[in-house]
Amino acid sequence: MKIATWNVNSLKVRLEQVLEFLAAEAPDVLCLQETKTEDVNFPLAVLTAAGYQPVYSGQKTYNGVALLCRAKPEDVSVGIPDFDDPQKRVIAGTVSGVRVICVYIPNGESVESDKYKYKLDWLAWLNGWLKKELNKYPRLALLGDYNIAPEERDVHDPKFWEGKVLFSEPEKAAFRDMIALGLVDSFRLFDQPEKAYSWWDYRMNGFKRNLGLRIDHILLSAELAKNCKSCSISRDMRAKERPSDHAPVIAEIQIEEI
């Protein structure tokens, strides 16, 4: 089973690249963030024609998430239960016995911002929910744009980023809280290139200079992690004309039949 996540920064603008990615990688599930598309405008027909069954939760201008699935997703849910959030940031479904949760964790803007408080609050709600979900679904994958670089090696200039949003201590602690639930960062199960990132600022020639952060992740429950065969970042998608500022992350898992 191949699962992937990609913050596309507008599905409308990136649709051709999404189709290209689906054709090239043929993932069983692709999690999308920042679709910035209302559900009535979701490009259902073209993605269905490409062999995928999408489920989605979007809104105008901001946020928006989707799961593009080869097999029909079961028990689809939207948002975090009991957490009243008008921002569309979570969609989950069960595909081939694997619970796939797609998240677009808030950016936070800056540590002084009210949006940062919202981010930390949001992460606390996510953690509480994940705890229950892991009891329910031993085969669970949490994919998405976390807007957190968990370690120094995930940041091109840790000194500069120290204490700043995306790399502040409370955010890293929230990430570790997810690891403490038993989730595993699939990317670090394998040898990886030095200075491997998943996001580069559009400004300042960020990509060409590899001034990036690794903030898009695929976390796996223990049962999936032990069967994970690879995890990599598709830098080539960031090198294209008119790219998203994020690159996709892909993991392969060998699913044993029960």
Next chain:
DNA sequence: ATGGCTTCATAGTGAAGA
């Protein structure tokens, strides 16, 4: 190493992203 992109909503600028 941040003002210096990109997208969206909108009709000339402003918000937001990270």
